[in-house]
Amino acid sequence: MRLTGLIYRGGIVIAYTVMLLPVLLLVVTSVFRDAIIAFPPSGLSLDWYRNAIGREEFLNGFIVSFKVAAIATVIGVPVGTAASLALVRSNIRAKQAITTFLLGPIIVPGIVAGTALYLTYLLAQNQLDMDIVGTLPGLVASHILLTIPWTVRVVTAGLQGLDRSVEEAALNLGARPFTVFWRVTLPMMRPAIVAASMFSFIQSFENLELTLLLVGPGMSTLPIAMLNYLEFQIDPTLAAVATIQIVVIAAMMLITDRYVKLSRIV
Amino acid sequence: MKSLELINIRKEYGEAIAVADMNMQIQRGELVSLLGPSGCGKTTTLRMVAGFIAPTSGSVVLDGRDVTDLAPYERNTALVFQSYALFPHMTVAQNVGFGLEMRKVGKADREAQSLEALKRVRLDHLADRYPRQLSGGQQQRVALARGLVLNPAIFLLDEPLSNLDAKLRGEVRSEIRSLQQSLELTTLMVTHDQEEALTMSDKLVLMEGGKVRQAGTAQDLYERPADSFVADFVGRSNVIEGRVEEDGFHTVCGTLLPPAAAGQPNARFYSVRPEKIAITRAGDGVEGALREILYLGAQTEYTVMLGETSVTVVTATPGPDDALAGLQTGDPVRLQWNGGDARLLDA
Secondary structure (H helix, E strand, O other), X not given: OHHHHHHHHHHHHHHHHXXXXXXXXXXXXXXXXXXXXXOOXXXXXXXXXXXXXXXXXXXXXXXXXXXXXXXXXXXXXXHHHHHHHHHHHOOOOOHHHHHHHHHHHHHOOHHHHHHHHHHHHHHHHHHHOOOOOOOHHHHHHHHHXXXXXXXXXXXXXXXXXXXXXXXXXXXXXXOOHHHHHHHHHHHHXXXXXXXXXXXXXXXXXXXXXXXXXXXXXXXXXXXXXXXXXXXXXXXXXXXXXXXXXXXXXXXXXXXXXHHOOHHHOO | OEEEEEEEEEEEEOXXXXXXXXXXXXXXXXXXXXXXXXXXXXXXXXXXXXXXXXXXXXXXXXXXXXXXXXXXXXXXXXXXXXXXXXXXXXXXHHHHHHHHHHXXXXXXHHHHHHHHHHHHOOOHHHOOOOHHHOOHHHHHHHHHHHHHOOOOOEEEEEOOOOOOOHHHHXXXXXXXXXXXXXXXXXXXXXEOOHHHHHHHOOEEEEXXXXXXXXXXXXXXXHHOOOOHHHHHXXXXXXXXXXXXXXXXXXXXXXOEOOOOOEEOOOOOEEEEOHHHOEEEOOOOOEEEEEEEEEEOOOEEEEEEEEOOEEEEEEEEOOOOOOOOOOOOOOOEEEEEOOHHHEEEEOO
8 A cells, every 4th residue: 555655656756757857957958058058057147038039030930829829719719619519419410520520630640731731722822823821811720720629629528527407407497598508508618618728829829840831931930930940059049938938838827727727627 | 276287298219108198287386296216207207397308299288378389498487406507607696596687687676586585595695605615405495596586387396305415305305395385386396215205295196117107195105005016116015926815815825814905806916014014923923934134223124934925024123021032033923914904906
């Protein structure tokens, strides 16, 4: 009994160490003074943060990523929520097939989906005689492919745990079906929708593979700007950028968690 | 005056018949229980009254109006769910006021009436809490108040006590009953618990396999069961198989039993309640062998074999000086009962 408890705790400690150690190292190296990471450092400095914030490609990348993630979330979450409702509540046929199809984009490797999208965009550009690759709408459209599956996954799980009798109670008290949805179902789904929005946003914000071929001059996302930088330099600027990103996402999670307990949903 | 009437109501799911041409009535101010084992069709019946299930045929008449084709929100019923089904994102007061809001009652009136209903269930001090902050019993009372405030034509209670612990159950049981009686609420209750049904109801409807096996008062069902199913489901009963001969009822092994006072002449079953039988070491009565003794505290339960037939006897636990005190399994015993307490049943 004592031994199994020890192994159990040891397992947890190892798992957390494996997960958090790289993150910790990243944060630590971001304040090392040397351009080439060495241990021990010759000193500490915040120069890399200054460099990260000062470089236009990172600022632009951040703005583009933020815009793309926000718009893709605002479009994908309602669509995904509607799809989940249909899948859980109605008697449509081929439910399983539709679910698999909707989850497809997160099952197919990002680089494969990205290549397919790139070819499709090129074809569409020729047919429609307009720019799609390297434009904001082009990026948003591809990232909606990320936000819909995440929403379907999270909201479907939330809906399945929802007590139908609460909605029946509302009907019994004289509420018409639309009122029931608006006043009872939707508020009860709120935690799942909030969680879905947050996951969608993060998935879009940090996506690299799917986006790789779809960016263009002046229309690059933050992860791609970081990748480009890495091709020529290996100084701790990237560690600084990544640290900022970690702080922003952690803050979002903490704020969300105050309103909706994330551990209850995922 | 009739409040609810079910006329030849029937529900089929494909081949399966959930409710088979059922008829029943509830008078105004009456509490009627639908009692039966799970799958007997009682919940289906309740949901047909509330409008959540459309009957295959037959009609539901509520206060003289045929409501068979009306949606749940067009009927004036108040359903109290087994899980209480409170709105988790609304306060207690908002929960209770929801129905009034749907009826377009103004805010001030709504609040006053909600508070009034909450006072009825002694929860007015918790009006601003959320359901998750309340105990199971309190949530149950909020669910009642939520219906109460609408002054419904009929209250529908779905297994109202099944989610409460044993101690609270008795309390809530008498609370619901006294509320129902003082406000003269017409109520249809569904339960699988015969004790609940016996103690709370004016009338019981015992269902099995989608059919009504017997309807009547608690006394009717307990003392004059129509068949062996009723005899065994309501209270406990020794239902002994055998046949009627010239000299009386013989068990399948040929033991002659005391003549029953009432029942069908060609009966196949003989029924007598465990508490009506006296057990002695010797003397008059039917001879048997003691197989098991169960000490239940205030009472003791004996299982006695009359040949192949087992008979249960329940008596007050004998004192230390009682002749029965030293009784051991395997001992020969005598059973005696009054023929007036036994019934012959043909099914």
